[in-house]
Amino acid sequence: MIRILIFIAFLVIYVLYLGISYVLLMKYVSGSNKDRFIQNELLVIIPNLFLFALIFTVGRFFNSYMIIASIAFSNIGLFLSFIIWSLLGSPKVPYKSVGGWAGYNFGVKNPLFNLFTQGISIIILLAYPIVIGLYFFRNTLDIEQFRTFSLQCTIVLILSSYLLLIPTNLNILSADFIDEDSRARYLTAQLSGLIPNALFISFFFWTLKWTGSANEISVGSLRINFDPLIFTVLLAFFVFFFILPYFIGIQKSRQLKKEHFENKTSILDHLIDALDLATLNNVIARIDESGQFLNAKYSELVNDDKVVEMGLRFDDPAVAGNLNENETLIYNFYKHARPFDKRFVYYDFLKSTYQSTLDLRSSLLAETDPAVNKETLKNYAVHFKDLKKEISDINDKKSNTNPALWIAIIGIASPFISQLLTEGGKYLIDYFKKFIA
Known part of the structure; x- marks a missing residue:
């Protein structure tokens, strides 16, 4: 007993x-x-x-x-x-x-x-x-x-x-x-x-x-x-x-960082060249071509890593507000880790750059004055050049460790x-x- x-x-x-x-x-x-x-x-x-x-x-x-x-x-x-x-x-x-x-x-x-x-x-x-x-x-x-x-x-x-x-x-x-x-x-x-x-x-x-x-x-x-x-x-x-x-x-991270940096500079170079060489007659076609290029890069990112696609679902407020207990735990991980995840930093760049091309396209189509459109093209070209320099500076910044x-x-x-x-x-x-x- x-x-x-x-x-x-x-x-x-x-x-x-x-x-x-x-x-x-x-x-x-x-x-x-x-x-x-x-x-x-x-x-x-x-x-x-x-x-x-x-x-x-x-x-x-x-x-x-x-x-x-x-x-x-x-x-x-x-x-x-x-x-x-x-x-x-x-x-x-x-x-x-x-x-x-x-x-x-x-x-x-x-x-x-x-x-x-x-x-x-x-x-x-x-x-x-x-x-x-x-x-x-x-x-x-x-x-x-x-x-x-x-x-x-x-x-x-x-x-x-x-x-x-x-x-x-x-x-x-x-x-x-x-x-x-x-x-x-x-x-x-x-x-x-x-x-x-x-x-x-x-x-x-x-x-x-x-x-x-x-x-x-x-x-x-x-x-x-x-x-x-x-x-x-x-x-x-x-x-x-x-x-x-x-x-x-550390070595794998450096390689991915280098790959994303090269992709970003390549995309921005493509946009800068397109705007510098564009005329008012072909600028819309060049912008559309750049948009297709960005979409291809986005598809490449999502298709290569299904977790990226799953993570992006959490960015939708409708999805984030309707999660079970396990999904809520994963969402909390994602929410805090997202700014430190190189894949999503790269995605944010693609998204913001693509949005800039859409805004430029809308501005050019809404304006009939050629002089204003030329100034708009010039301003966007300067914006992309400044963005390229900013990305280069961030790439050179060292970690605290x-x-x-x-x-x-x-x-x-x-x-x-x-x-x-x-x-x-x-x-x-x-x-x-x-x-x-």
């Missing part, structure tokens, strides 16, 4: 964990793009509390010091993220919305992967209490073995959700259409989340006895145990799944972070050993 009551308590804690995690996640992604201390702390504290609550319940032991130490080590991620972002000048960017919009882009373009991750997530969520329950009631393991097994299962549960999001995070960091400040801010946010998960990885390595032979390094009275295996795994994970996609995204600085910071910080996580994991493991038996 006692076992049944204990397992019921375990299930209640598990259901609460799922419910609270969902509520926190929705508040985080749909809330303000400003970093809120309480939100960030809850995202650190909740996984730690429930990790140990689940283990303590079925393992029938408790140690508050382990919880406090784990939360303290997890907060290192938030602290390092704050320091790095401060060094970069703390640009004000809606990185949550930009990341959410980029993640939505990935989901739309990879529907099968979406279904796969949803299916795997459901299987893991259902399998966790079932597997724990089977071993809990069968008595095939002694208490120490069962506590270790429950720790393994709980870590797999927590890390699985993180690992399933890695492809989406890779796509966000390597996306070509987001701005560099948002990309850098999203990377620092991922760094703060990586550290607590890395502690769980250290725990998992210990339960499987995969830790390598530690070498002690002494600097004065300071003694550090260096574990090459954990150090290498954590460093490689950070580099391959975060740093490389980040720099790949500095990739070279990033390389230096990451090169210095990565070994320190990895070793710190190794030490933190071992520190908590030592305490777990004391109370597991």
Whole structure:
């Protein structure tokens, strides 16, 4: 009877964990793009509390010091993220919305992967209490073995959700259409989340006895145990799944920026030449030709990326005012991310330039005085030349973030972070050993 009551308590804690995690996640992604201390702390504290609550319940032991130490080590991620972002000048960017919009882009373009991750997530969520329950009631393991097994299962549960999001995070960091400040801010946010998960990885390595032979390094009275295996795994994970996609995204973004800049200058050159060489007899035909050219560019943009067409639907007030809950979340992402999305910046240029050709055409057809029409042509030609110069100046403007600085910071910080996580994991493991038996 006692076992049944204990397992019921375990299930209640598990259901609460799922419910609270969902509520926190929705508040985080749909809330303000400003970093809120309480939100960030809850995202650190909740996984730690429930990790140990689940283990303590079925393992029938408790140690508050382990919880406090784990939360303290997890907060290192938030602290390092704050320091790095401060060094970069703390640009004000809606990185949550930009990341959410980029993640939505990935989901739309990879529907099968979406279904796969949803299916795997459901299987893991259902399998966790079932597997724990089977071993809990069968008595095939002694208490120490069962506590270790429950720790393994709980870590797999927590890390699985993180690992399933890695492809989406890779796509966000390597996306070509987001701005560099948002990309850098999203990377620092991922760094703060990586550290607590890395502690769980250290725990998992210990339960499987995969830790390598530690070498002690002494600097004065300071003694550090260096574990090459954990150090290498954590460093490689950070580099391959975060740093490389980040720099790949920078290069792809530069290529897209260059492509859009060349298209804009080509369009404006076409319009300027058309107006400079036009006569009153053929100017309407030349304007119509330019309009067709702009329409072709618009069709090329929309046809190459169906998410652009879906995003443009949100610009219609009738559509934006009639959305379900899920669509409202996507709309909020789009609304804040739109000014930072290179594709829509390019679309706005095409739209405004096309509207200018329509206005010019209407002005010329409405006016019968040749002198006035010549002056109108001259003014529009000057307008397009000024616009070309403005676009060139914007293209030359640099982002607030500095990739070279990033390389230096990451090169210095990565070994320190990895070793710190190794030490933190071992520190908590030592305490777990004391109370597991």
